[in-house]
Amino acid sequence: MFGLDKKDAGLLLIVAILALAAPFILNPFPEGSAMAQFNAGYPDLMQRLVIFGIFAIGFNILFGLTGYLSFGHAAFLGVGSYAAIWMMKLLTMNVIPAIIVSVMIAGLFSLLVGWISLRRSGIYFSILTLAFAQMSYALAYSVLTPITGGETGLQPKYTDPRILDGALPDGQMPRANLFGLDMKDGFELVMGNWVFTFNAGYYIAAVVMLLSFYISIRIFRSPFGMMLRAVKSNQQRMNYTGLNTKPYTLAAFVISGMYAGLAGGLLVAMDTQVGAERMFWTASGEVVLMTILGGAGTLIGPVLGAGFIKYMENIVSKINKTVLEQWFAFMPDGIEDVMVALVYPFVGKGWHLTLGLLFMLVVIFLPGGLVEGGQRIGNLFRSKKAKDTSPDGSKTPAE
Amino acid sequence: MSFSKLTRRGLIKTGAAASAGLALPTYLRADGHTGFTNAPTGDTVTLGFNVPQSGPYADEGADELRAFELAVEHLNGGGDGGMLQTFSSKALDGTGILGKKVNFVTGDTQTKSDAARASAKSMIEKDGAVMISGGSSSGVAVAVQALCQEAGIIFMAGLTHANDTTGKDKRANGFRHFFNSYMSGAALAPVLANAYGKDRKAYHLTADYNWGYTTEEAVRSSTEAMGWETVNAVKTPLTQTDFSAYIAPVLQSGADVLVLNHYGGNMVNSLTNAVQFGLRDKEVNGKKFEIVVPLYSELMARGAGANIKGILGSQNWDWKLEDQLGSRYSGTNAFVQSFGTKFGFPPSQAAHTCYVQTLLYADAVTRAGSFNPCAVVEALAGFEFDGLGNGPTLYRADDHQCFKDVVVVKGKENPENSFDLVEIVEVTPAEQVTYAPDHPQFAGGSLGTCNPGA
Secondary structure: OOOOOHHHHHHHHHHHHHHHOHHHHOOOOOOOOHHHHHOOOOHHHHHHHHHHHHHHHHHHHHHHHHOOOOOOHHHHHHHHHHHHHHHHHHOOOEHHHHHHHHHHHHHHHHHHHHHHHOOOOHHHHHHHHHHHHHHHHHHHHHHOHHHHOHHHOEOOOOOOOOOOOOOOOOOOOOOOEEOOEEOOOEEEEEEOOEEEEEEHHHHHHHHHHHHHHHHHHHHHHOHHHHHHHHHHHHHHHHHHOOOOOHHHHHHHHHHHHHHHHHHHHHHHHHOOOEOHHHHOHHHHHHHHHHHHHHOOOOOOHHHHHHHHHHHHHHHHHHOOHHHHHHHHHHOOHHHHHHHHHHHHHHOHHHHHHHHHHHHHHHHHHOOOHHHHHHHHHHHHHHOOOOOOOOOOOOOOOOO | OOOOHHHHHHHHHHHHHHHHHOOOOOEEEEOOOOOOOOOOOOOEEEEEEEEOOOOOOHHHHHHHHHHHHHHHHHHOOOOOOHHHOOOOOOOOOOOOEOOEEEEEEEEEOOOOHHHHHHHHHHHHHOOOOOEEEEOOOHHHHHHHHHHHHHHOOEEEEOOOOOHHHHOOOOOOOEEEOOOOHHHHHHHHHHHHHHHHOOOOEEEEEEEOOHHHHHHHHHHHHHHHHOOOEEEEEEEEOOOOOOOHHHHHHHHHOOOOEEEEEOOOHHHHHHHHHHHHOOHHHOEEOOEEOEEEEEEOOHHHHHHHHHHHEOOEEEEOOOOOHHHHHOHHHOOHHHHHHHHHHHHOOOOOHHHHHHHHHHHHHHHHHHHHOOOOHHHHHHHHOOOEEOOOOOOOEEEOOOOOEEEOOEEEEEEOOOOOOOOOOEEEEEEEOHHHHOOOOOOHHHOOOOOOOOOOOO
């Protein structure tokens, strides 16, 4: 199917089903129940899950295949976002030109950064990319305020030119759309106590994510992908055989930069606002975490990692003291207070602590990330020896 | 997408089975047959309080959250009622809003516009919040205000001081009670002229982001209008912690006043550096060297310690207002009383503005008789009220900015305790800080029309 072998096609199919049925899967608890707190099936979070999935898939093409650890990928996401919002302000609120231009601009920018940074490898490469990203952040935050809006960021305004769009009705705010289909359009499906939200923007993002995932599978399986893996396992030997690896690593760098730009463009398409913070170094670090947590070098790992971190950030961080008190209300007073005091540091604003602990556990006990965890559980159930080729493309996920 | 693969597959299966079983009573509904986003249906209404719980303004955020908690308690008839007693509008009676009990959800803005938008969106889409309030920085306020406009939700801004919030980035669904950079400049200028004379040379250090720019512009234009000269204005990076390199050139410049357009930790550090360099003991041009901090807060005064003594600045509100300046500022004591009883210390101005914003929203809904954002906008725009601690106040319809007296303060020489660091110098009446809606510092935006969403 689509030039994929049976296993990869199966994997793509699973991801497709998961993505398309996400409004059901992410909303397992009925409205109004105590567990509804853990529902994640609202448009904004679903969009973020797939968009950061794209970001991580792209990062994995660089890090997972070539082993080059970029600490500045958020810069490409940010550049893509700014490009997209300017297209919306100047050209049209249709998301297609915005997304295409964001990919192109991020590609050009990553060509420049990659061309310079890839002169070094290892930690020096990481530091160079980090420096570029922090430079971009500082530029966007203050120096380039007329172009980037500085701290306030950019939003579409009523007064923007938008030369391709007709005039808006008086007082209406411009909204991102796909040939007239508003990104916020959608409907809710009510089944008993369950409410499932279907959102146009999410499905557009999900389709783009599936395409990106498909392209990433093709790259992993191509001779080009093989060459990148060779760079990772022993670049020196490649050089001694007279082969120049730089074009390959640079191509991988630009491709992953374009993925980041695509994610940035989609972020703007779903939520028409750009702030400089999305280029901050913590954002670059986040995508590294996502990839490692899910399983670097595996196909589906980065998507899982991205989903995991975004879920923690949006759901666990919202559990505040009042919610905890409701949970433990059935306990006697003293014990309730103790329980609240015990759990509170790990939820709400303490979600970073929980994430850090989980990250440590994963790195120590499951070096292959969540994917390795899944494989181990799968093997338990199959109760036979693991086959040599796992469904995820590599036998031992890279660390 | 956070479950392990196995659970997900299991869930699909169960999900498919469940949907087959539930297929009969299924119906589809488009968003909002009710006419506006998140129309409250049951006997409760949900408000969203989006404040910085981490990052540089976490202290302000924590205090804002306390104020919101208190406001909700008072709206639901708990506690001593606080400002409900003194508020000039008597529509609120302590039975919630329009008879619906008030619930609230909280979120962390992290003082980043992206995180703040994500948090506000989850409040709107997941929790069904019908109003969002809070925020401790102008970038966040502008970002969330635009989001609320798009979604059809009312935004009641918390602590945001930059002109842009009700200037070039104003929105019909957004309202700001807090004062702004222009008002700081206009209120400070005459006091500065009195205290330091009309023939002064000022040197500005400005935090390098939007709020810094608008504050510098405001203070510059009002001080220059009364005869001061601006020698130089230097931008400092927001992340700077050591300002020595910026302070040293000040003395060589021939300036005799240093204006610190800094907020929070920035201001604490730059002021400390300036004092360490002995600027305040210097004499330049035959005059004593002075330092001015346009936006002040008790929290910053606490951070700066003894260095703040005698330094002039402006505030939106202070907890000692009614005690010192009489019943024009009624409501202040009622609020300080109930806040102090609940939390054990007096509230900050951030807490005050958030508390007042919540009451104003509830009152507007009650007077309008509907949660519909357009009805609320109509009830709030041009609304004149009193008894909320700032004296008679107008919510101007042209830009949804509150106009009220501005408090000029200075660091107290001999503070009695750690909550008494600021001394009220004088109160600049609202007329002196009022400006035309199309003033150049606010030009370039348009409110648009209210958006009920759906």
